[in-house]
Amino acid sequence: MNLVFRSTLLAMAASSIAYAAPTAISPLFSSGMVLQRDAAITVTGSGPENGTMKVSLGKDSLSAKVGVDGTWRAEFAAQPAGGPFVLEASDGSATAKVEDVLIGDVWVCSGQSNMQMGLDEAVGGAAMIAKGSADERLRVLVIPKAGADKPQGDPGTKWNHATAETLKKFSAVGASFALHLRDDPKLRDVPLGIVDSSFGGTAIEAWTPEGTLPKIPETEISGSMFGISPGHLFNRMVSPLTANPIKGVLWYQGESNGAHPRAYASLLANLATQWRKQWKQPELPFFIVQLPAFSGTMGGLDFSWLREAQAKACAESKGVHLAVTHDTTNGYDLHPVEKEEIGRRVSLLARKEVFGSEIVARGPQVKDVKVEGKNIVVTFDQVVKSTGGAIRGFAIAGDDGxxxxxxxxxxxxxxxLTASSVPAPKTVRFAWGGLPDTNLVNEEGFPPSLFRTDTLAPHSLAFQQLPAIYRLSGPAYQIQTNELGHVASLISGGKQFLSTEPGGGTSMPGGFGPRALPKVKMTGPSRLECRDGEFCLEIACQDDSMEWTFTNSGGGDAPFHIALSEKVTVTGNAPTVELARDGMKIRVDGVESIEPGKLIVKVRGHATQKLKWSGARK
Structure with a gap:
């Protein structure tokens, strides 16, 4: 055979083999899946080059032409809820099938670790697993946790029935949301497909389509754990899902962006915009879980600033709804286990905003704030009340902030609102702080979101109440009290200035042993009062200084001791001394006397005395 002719035949054969794709339905489709109702359904797959495919979904059939690249595409008209159906594609000699297909509502649940937390870790998880396992029309899809440098088309996973095994590690918020949608009679029998596309420790930038981040300062960009680049989680964990329409998105994320709240509102609004573009659903509903209470900080900032950014994005973006959750947990864990109530609240919002149910689904929203002499009057859009006792959670300030x-x-x-110590109020805050103490709700028990009327820059100069103690972390000082109402720790510049040995910190000698100041309460976000029947210590903190005010309403003198770390040196003479440790220096004014390793303040009977801390510097 002529060598050239033989080579040509081999090349033609190779070309034929390359395009003789097997008859298959795209891996986007798997048995047990849910397709979105009332929206066109696009099915794709592969087959013999230039062949004709017969594609059927239930009783509906279409013909689809296979392209030269071996792929085909068929689009079915929108269908109502129903199933199970068989999705079938045949080239006349080979057939591919996807069985047990339901048509209903598909919801994508995304975010970081608090969306990722499984039912097996959540309070009430066992009951939700049992309830979900009994729901034949509930299906789940878990997207593998990975990034990619280019958009992917294969989700790399398959749909499953809701069973005890498949629900165990499934998003507790997502599962609770689905189960509580069933509380609506209109949704009781509608098939539900819940997609868990979450990855702990990740920032919003990684979930945003590459090249679409808004213009924000480089210093405001947050990074994800594991070195995941911006856009790479979208490419791998979201992009494959955009081939077919969905009902809506649940987003529970923000912890990894907590150090940069200034940029988050625009980042979150942009995420909703870009995902809507990718899905080609310009009004795709988004439901944002506002971060719950948490006593810690990120980058020195508590989560109130990030919560404010979440609320701002929702207020300024049509169809983006906020689920307020600061009252759902005690706030001592970054990963609270009380996930069922969060899912329930999001389900109520979805029932009202998407399905038109006539229910109350959110807490009161602020309509107006007015200063009226010594009072500030806040008007809400709903009747409000206390859950018990005096209303808590509001703070007001004058011109001094x-x-x-x-x-x-x-x-x-x-x-x-009124406060005797603020005779001329100007601004108000509600539920401000990482761990807000509030009890204001509407008739249904839902709280308002946090809000403020000032424009101060983000900071976290606020005491946090922890079990039996209080803690404050500010730019200059970090303070912690103990269960006796005394200051047990005072850190500046990373250096401990108080003795942490037994009997260290502050103390008050008494006739029957050390005197406690057990009645402790916050009188302002950055003010703490510790008292007994006759003596009171109030600590007031600013960014670069502190003032301790001692009030002795008893008749005798009251000595107050401050035990210093053995590594602290004291220079100067009372009433003004300088404390130094490893290059850090603090000036203290108001000292009565100095003893080895100790400062003494003596508060006369029926008198007030102040101790000022300032000039923390290296």
Whole structure:
């Protein structure tokens, strides 16, 4: 045979083999899946080059031409909820099938570790697993946790029935959301497909389509754990899902962006915009879980600033809804286990905003704030009340910006605020702080979101109440009290200035042993009061200084001791001394006397005395 002719035949054969794709349906489709109702359904796959495919979904059939690249595409008209159906593609000699296909509502649940937390870790998880396992029309899809440098088309996983095994590690928020949608009679029998596309420790930038981040300062960009680049989680964990329509998105994320709240509102609004473009659903509903209470900080900032950014994005973006959750947990764990209530609240929002149910699905929203003499009056869009006792959670400030907790009285949908220590109030904050103490709700028990009327820059100069102790972390000082109401730790510049040995910190000698100040309360976000029947210590903190005010209402003198770390040196003479440790220096004014390793303040009977801490520097 002629060598050239033989080579030509081999090349033609190779070309034929390359395009003789096997008859298959795209891996986007798997048995047990749910397709979105009331929206066109696009099915893709492969087959013999230039062949004709017969594609059927239930009783509906279409013909699809196979291209020269061996792929085909068929689009079915929108269908109502139903199934199970068989999805079938045949080239006349070979047939591919996807069985047990339901048509209903598909919801994508995305975010980081708090969306990822499984039912086996959540409070009430066992009951939700049992309930979900009994729901034949509930299906789940878990996207593998990985990034990619280019958009992917294969999700790399398959749909499953909701069973005890498949639900165990499934998103507790997503599962709770689905189960509580069943509370709506209109949704009781509608097939539900819940997609868990979450990855702990990841920032919003990694979930945003590459090249679409808004213009923000480089210093405001947050990174993800594991070195995941911006856009790479979208490429791998979201992009494959955009081939077919969905009902909506649940987003529970923000912890990894907590150090940069200034940029987060625009990042979150942009995420919703870009995902809508990718899905070609310009009104795709988004439901944002506002971060719950947490006593810690990220980059020195508590989560109130990130919560504010989440609320701002929702307020400024149509069809983006906020689920307020600061009251759902005690706030001592970055990964709270009380996930069922969060899922329930999001389900109520979805029932109202997407399905039109006539229910109350959110807490009161602020309509107006007015300064009226010594009062500030906040008007909400709903009647408000206390869950018990005096209303808590409001703080007001004058021109100095020094917030004090306010006395609050509710009248219908108005709350009237006053504070004797703020005679000329100008601004108000509600539920501000990483661990807010609030009890204001509507008739259904839902709280308002945090809000403020000032424009101060983000900071976290606020005491946090922890079990039996209080803690404050500020730019200059980090303070912690103990269960006796005394200061047990005072750190500046990373150096401990108080003795942490037994009997260290602050103390008050008494006739029957050390005197405790057990009645401890916050009088403002950055003010703490510790007292007994006759003696009171109030600590007021600013960014670069502190003032300790001692009030002795008893008749005798009251000595107050401050035990210093053995590594601290004291220079100067009372009443002004300088404390130094490893290059860090603090000036203290108001000292009565100095003893080895100890500062003494003596508060006369029926008198007030101040101790000022300032100039923390190296």
């Amino acid at each position: 020094d917030y004090r907790f306010a006395d609050a009285v509710a009248e219908d949908n108005r709350v009237i």
